[in-house]
Amino acid sequence: MAIIIDENTNVLVMGITGRQASFHTKQMLAYGTKIVAGCTPGKGGASVEGIPVYNTVREACENHRIDASVIFVPAPATKDAALENIEAGVGVVVIVTEGVPVYDEIEIVAYAKRKGAIILGPNTFGIVSGGKCKMGIPPNQYFIEGNVGVVARSGTLTYEITGNLTANGLGQSTVVGMGGDRAVGLTFIDVLKMFEKDDQTEAIVMIGEIGGNSEEIAAEYIKEMTKPVVAFIAGKSAPPGKRMGHAGAIIERGKGTYQGKVDALNAAGAKVAPLPFDVPQLVKEALGIK
């Protein structure tokens, strides 16, 4: 099954004529993603990798069924692009763009909630349903089909950990990047609930980091889950008050610490990997693989 996207998902690429977007359109097509349309205002009628480009999302929707969009536009234009997709009725919007102002994010997330759309990001690597569909920017070769669900806030760390899973023969149902910013569309709980219901997923890897309290909130739900959860939390060595790259990765006023998150997860019965490369062994143990 996988969650959020699969082999039947029709994808639109927002900003498809840009340098990064056209490169990643090629990579996504190579992974098997069904990209049916692109959109760049003013570039309607063009084509990128054989994909037709439209001026507006509504125009694309008049010509194709669009299930999901992936946004590659500069930060100042991201709010408009995201709202355009949600307004047109696109159900899944993946926002790769980094550096989006937080009040823009709040507006996007609120509108998506009202319209029932799923938002990944901003500042996400995207989402991959192993062997079926990839939206976003992760390198193709590290993502294979399997029964491990992965949910994360950060990109390259997810490649590192998913790459280790793949090297250990542990494929993935879906790898979900929620985004590294403060106001992103989904929470760990939202995604854990989807994995709990998904037939293909048998174990879940949760990759968190210092800052905020979404890991602690997730721990409350993990207590009720039937499927095993293995977690890694980045930022154990981070000093308080310093923003570690991601806007959300900061220990403020004693909140969002490494230890607080690890304690909450341990208490919920999740297994916490001390270092990124300890994850595969814990997943194997959780799945009863020797």
Added chain:
Amino acid sequence: MKMFEYMGKELFAKYGLPVPKGRMATNPEDAAKIAAEIGGPCVVKSQVLSGKRGKAGGIKFPNTPEEAQKAAEEVLGMTIQGLPVQAILVEEKLKIDKELYMSITIDGSAKQAVLIASAYGGMDIEEQPEEYIIKRHIDPELGMKPFIARDVVRKMGVPVNSAHGKEIVKIIQILYKICLEKDAELVEINPLVFSDDKVIAADSKVTIDDDAMFRMKDLPIVDDRSPAERAAKDLGLSFVELDGEIAVMANGAGITMGTLDTLQAFGGTPKNFLDCGGGTGREATAKALDILFDLNPKAVFVNIFGGITRCDDVANAVKDQYEAKGGFPVPLVIRLVGTNQEAGREILASIGVEAFDFMEDAARRVIELAK
């Protein structure tokens, strides 16, 4: 971007939010002049981006212009938590009947802004018992409506129809307006004071969203970064200086944190956090390496898992640095996998650098070399 107290107050004043009489000065003579204009007891407050100014002796209470001049002489040039005092704020000394607390900040879990208020201000809000703190999330579609502000005032225990109550209702709405129009991720007034029938912001803490600076053309710029942080920012990279021995560069915030954690777990100490991002090209990567060597570390650790980032770009950057410096001043250990991995390794081999496959092995090696 954090703003100095006086900048925050200037912003408040522009929006009609009451602040004490006074202004900023950078020398004792101006301080005396401002005190004379105020014509009574004053406060001289050091302007640094840190709390605990009072405890450090950075706040004084002169009664005359002469005393204000002397106070300014003492405070200007002080160092508070490592920060030199380059400016002071000279203000009227308020008659304080009561201290309250008011702020708006971002709650990432709720994906909304949140108003935090308390009838008990003046100290750190985190030290207040929960029952004294009122939190009200702000629905972005509804905004900060007068009825919400009135309800917060009620919960603070201030009569809604009193002069104070009416004033706070206005202040709450102004604060949210500032947040939206100035992309402020934090506006804090602590304390907000009752002074006879007036309500006045006795302090200000304002932080502007760095990601929104592109549309904040009319704000003053406060740059409190170290030279290395500034150099990295100019390259579009995020950098944090730490106090260990091993300089670190990785690509992505999460993996950079994971790299620092691994070093620490194995007994090493990171000298910095440098996320060279995704898709950073050869030239910028070479400059980033230069920043690392300038930190005078005992060793340099480069940890690259190439997705958008191409291994050959990174390898060429390492080679450029090697050639520019006539060899590395301290050992460099690199873990290099992902896009164009083979091409990258050939380039490294040409200067005698061997790349590791796994972060674990590379981390152990760099710690050994840093000893």
